[in-house]
Amino acid sequence: MSGLDDLYREIILDHYRTPRNRGELDPPAVRVEGFNPLCGDEIVVYLAVTDGVVTDIKLTGQGCSISQASSSLMSAAVKGKSVDEARAVIGTFKDLMMGPSATEPTPSELRKLGELAALAGVVKFPVRIKCATLAWNTLTQALDETSN
Amino acid sequence: MSTFDPRLVRGDIAQLKRVVNGYPLTYLDSGATSLPPRAVVEAMDRYYALHHANVHRGVYQTAAEATALYEDARSAVARFLNAPGGASEIIFTKNCTESFNLLARSWGAANLTAGDVVLLTEMEHHANIVPWFQLRDAIGIEVRFIGVTDDFRLDLTNLDELLRGVKLVSVTAMSNVLGTINPIRELADAAHAVGALLAVDGAQSVAHSPTDLVAMDCDFLAFSAHKMLGPTGIGVFWGRQALLDAMPPFLGGGGMIGDVSVNGFTSAPVPARFEAGTPPIAEAVGLGAAVRYLEGLSMAHVAAHEAHLTADALTRLNDRFDGRVRIIGPSTVDRRGGVISFDIEGVHPHDISQVLDQHGVCVRPGHHCAKPLMKRFGLNATARASFGPYSLTSDTDALLDALDDAMTMFGA
Incomplete structure (x- = not known):
């Protein structure tokens, strides 16, 4: 069961059972929906950006523990960050999931990720990578919309 | 005389001898695709090794052999279905989905006009929904749905009203999510009474119970070979001879023509008219072998065996988990097949399937290409276990132990 323990780390189960930043935001916050048409997972990201800073982020949606924990961890990681910093976190995370060396992240990479490093085990389960990245792709779209 | 013994069937399936993640493979996804017995694999292997040539063209010995094998498969399918008009009513397609596209694009486009109604059900697979929406968007037909009751049956209380203006009823013989078996003969009679035709999605039914087209009295039937112990890449479309004869071709190209000149073309007779290009010859040979294999088991015995497995599983899921595993489908084997969808509060189907995989247990999570049905029951996804003739x-046992582990892990 060691493989599964890598996937379902305690932090992930905690964020799945007690997701952070659940809820909605009123306009002018942007609202972007993300779907995984293959498995039916869905996520809605509400994003408020003021003066280049992510002042608030809320999430709704349904899905598996990986998609929901990933979105919860993501919200905690980008809230209060500048848009540039948020984009950098997205980049680091996506490198972790699908970068050319998507195997074992170095200790310094893991430090940079903080709690997000708990999702590193997902890489060993290729069919679940799309579960982990759904929220992040949706956030990228939301950031693009706020800069329009 | 059938000698059906599921343990012997199991011995014919090479994949079921595998060990996955330290456990013997437990295959419970026959609703998605079935595992072919040795006889099917060997028939295709023998075809490629000894007889392969293009069909309906060459005059040499092996071309004649390939053509004979391909046409033998067509005859075997006709016999298996009790097709009233015989082999010329059997059309080989790519899969069940293509069969429905053929029906919509050929029969539908030629026989329906704006305002005509096609009546589906809320428990259809997307393969029997999307082609009709495509036709609606192209020519303005109306697509209407028969609802599903809270106890997972078609709601036929207002059928007369729903049938108003209907030219075609298209319905699954057995739901790939609920396991519900629908009253095909009753629907055929109701459709015919208002001058409509009945098309049947047999994807989930043909491999699990006897099919008798004469008794069903439907007008079209679609299914795939790979769900009935055959190979991928080939499906079947059956229609009544007179209907097929009046239908225009679907795909154009070699093999489907009567004549071609710089001015245009004429169509070949049925079934060649609907088999453009080099067909899936080896796959047809495999399908023929699968049909003969199933006939050897006897479909009545297969149905009885799977009913036994389903009744046992439904009882034990309920007893062991005390209602925490909610069955999305009829709770008894009355008019129900061996497809068991379930929902566990607090454990997403994806996570269930992931934990089960660690036990070597294969089940399917997701919406099962039936999103309207998922929406009807307020679900995004279910986990689904489904049986085949080789299931025991x-x-x-393995499913229940693995489910126990998943529920412990997620504290459900």
């Missing part, structure tokens, strides 16, 4: 109650 020991597969259910």
Whole structure:
């Protein structure tokens, strides 16, 4: 069961059972929906950006523990960050999931990720990578919309 | 005289001898695709090794052999279905989905006009929904749905009203999510009474119970070979001879023509008219072998065996988990097949399937290409276990133990 323990780390189960930043935001916050048409997972990201800073982020949606924990961890990681910093976190995370060396992240990479490093085990389960990245792709779209 | 013994069937399936993640493979996804017995694999292997040539063209010995094998498969399918008009009513397609596209694009486009109604059900697979929406968007037909009751049956209380203006009823013989078996003959009679035709999605039914087209009295039937112990890449479209004869071709190209000149073309007779290009010859040979294999088992015995497995699994899921595993489908085997969808509060189907995989247990998570049905029951996804003729109650043992582990892990 060691493989599964890598996937379902305690932090992930905690964020799945007690997701952070659940809820909605009123306009002018942007609202972007993300779907995984293959498995039916869905996520809605509400994003408020003021003066280049992510002042608030809320999430709704349904899905598996990986998609929901990933979105919860993501919200905690980008809230209060500048848009540039948020984009950098997205980049680091996506490198972790699908970068050319998507195997074992170095200790310094893991430090940079903080709690997000708990999702590193997902890489060993290729069919679940799309579960982990759904929220992040949706956030990228939301950031693009706020800069329009 | 059938000698049906599921343990012997199991011995014919090479994949079921595998060990996955330290456990013997427990295959409970026959609703998605079935595992071919040795006879099917060997028939295709022998075809490629000794007889392969293009069909309906060459005059040499092996071309004649390939053509004979391909046409033998067509005859075997006609016999298996009790097709009233015989082999010329059997059309080989790519899969069940293509069969429905053929029906919509050929029969539908030629026989329906704006305002005509096609009546589906809320428990259809997307393959029997999307082609009709495509036709609606192209020519303005109306697509209407028969609802599903809270106890997972078609709601036929207002059928007369729903049938108003209907030219075609298209319905699954057995739901790939609920396991519900629908009253095909009753629907055929109701459709015919208002001058409509009945098309049947047999994807889930043909491999699990006897099919008798004369008794069903439907007008079209679609299914795939790979769900009935055959190979991928080939499906079947059956229609009544007179209907097929009046239908225009679907795909154009070699093999489907009567004549071609710089001015245009004429169509070949049925079934060649609907088999443009080099067909899936080896796959047809495999399908023929699968049909003969199933006939050897006897479909009545297969149905009885799977009913036994389903009743056992439904009882034990309920007893062991005390209602925490909610069955999305009829709770008894009355008019129900061996497809068991379930929902566990607090454990997403994806996570269930992931934990089960660690036990070597294969089930399917997701919406099962039936999103309107998922929406009807307020679900995004279910986990689904489904049986085949090679399944045993020991597969259910493995499922239950693995489910126990998943629920412990997620604290459900």
